[in-house]
Amino acid sequence: MSISVSDLVTVRSRHPEAIAEAAARRVRRPLIGDSGRLMIVAADHPARGALAVGGHKLAMANRVDLLERLCVALSRPGVDGVLATADILEDLLLLGALDGKVVMGSMNRGGLAGASFELDDRFTGHRPQDIERLRFDAGKLLLRIDYEDAGSLTTMATTARAIDDMAERRLPVFVEPFISRRTDGKVVNDLSAEAVTKSIAIASGLAGTSAYTWLKVPVTDDTDEMAAVMETSTLPAVLLGGDVGKSPQDQEEAYEKWRKALGLPTVQGLVVGRSLLYPAEGNVETAVDTAVGLL
Numbered sequence: 001m002s003i004s005v006s007d008l009v010t011v012r013s014r015h016p017e018a019i020a021e022a023a024a025r026r027v028r029r030p031l032i033g034d035s036g037r038l039m040i041v042a043a044d045h046p047a048r049g050a051l052a053v054g055g056h057k058l059a060m061a062n063r064v065d066l067l068e069r070l071c072v073a074l075s076r077p078g079v080d081g082v083l084a085t086a087d088i089l090e091d092l093l094l095l096g097a098l099d100g101k102v103v104m105g106s107m108n109r110g111g112l113a114g115a116s117f118e119l120d121d122r123f124t125g126h127r128p129q130d131i132e133r134l135r136f137d138a139g140k141l142l143l144r145i146d147y148e149d150a151g152s153l154t155t156m157a158t159t160a161r162a163i164d165d166m167a168e169r170r171l172p173v174f175v176e177p178f179i180s181r182r183t184d185g186k187v188v189n190d191l192s193a194e195a196v197t198k199s200i201a202i203a204s205g206l207a208g209t210s211a212y213t214w215l216k217v218p219v220t221d222d223t224d225e226m227a228a229v230m231e232t233s234t235l236p237a238v239l240l241g242g243d244v245g246k247s248p249q250d251q252e253e254a255y256e257k258w259r260k261a262l263g264l265p266t267v268q269g270l271v272v273g274r275s276l277l278y279p280a281e282g283n284v285e286t287a288v289d290t291a292v293g294l295l
Helices: 005-014 017-025 063-075 086-094 128-133 151-168 193-204 223-232 248-261 284-294
Strands: 038-042 081-084 102-106 138-145 173-183 186-189 213-217 237-240 267-272
Touching: 005 086, 017 086, 038 063, 038 102, 038 284, 063 081, 063 086, 063 284, 081 086, 086 102, 128 138, 128 151, 138 151, 138 193, 151 173, 173 193, 193 213, 193 223, 223 248, 248 284, 267 284
Parallel strands: 038 081, 038 267, 081 102, 102 138, 138 173, 173 213, 213 237, 237 267
Antiparallel strands: 173 186
């Protein structure tokens, strides 16, 4: 798809109501389709200031390039939908790329990458009422817990209330939990089996109901430990793809980890972003089709 910046800007500047109109006429679908699995492409990284892919610091900064990659990914068989912030989702709405797709709004983007307040992760993105008003299908939030950073408690409390608000609207919310720590000033997520187990236990117990809560979990450092880790909760879960590294070998190793974990009873699918939109080798079509094949 060839995307015209001038066309998008013209609509945004002269007819901003076109976004709500596009959302109102969008063809919706069930969260889980005929395949029984869920394949979501994630593109909510820019709003956290996280623009790097591999060794390229500003890879995701070119919006037209990102939109073109997203449109290609969404056109591939087996791709169910997209996770992004309002600016990106609204561009995709105007482009007509979201019909028949699961649309997932990203809710907390305030924990900017590298900031002193990174773990006080405020809800600066979609609110539950926005997701409902725009007829989107689900929300997603990030919960990083550092036992030595008081900002994590603020994030936990606001996360719990966001889950409550989504449940009142009968809207699924995907919670992405981590046990984190600062190493040389940088927030690092602990992917040991013990840490991922704790993060799942904490996230599962948040809010007044878990009826509409899904988990978005990473694969542990040792894939063989994932089976025991996922026994921590009966909540449905999707695997977090994350940044898989800079080389084709890194990507292949990630695919193998996902393949093993996708066989576990609570794991219902994949949410993958940069590694599919900006693959280490090959094109977006090949990377997406390979990931879909894992399901």
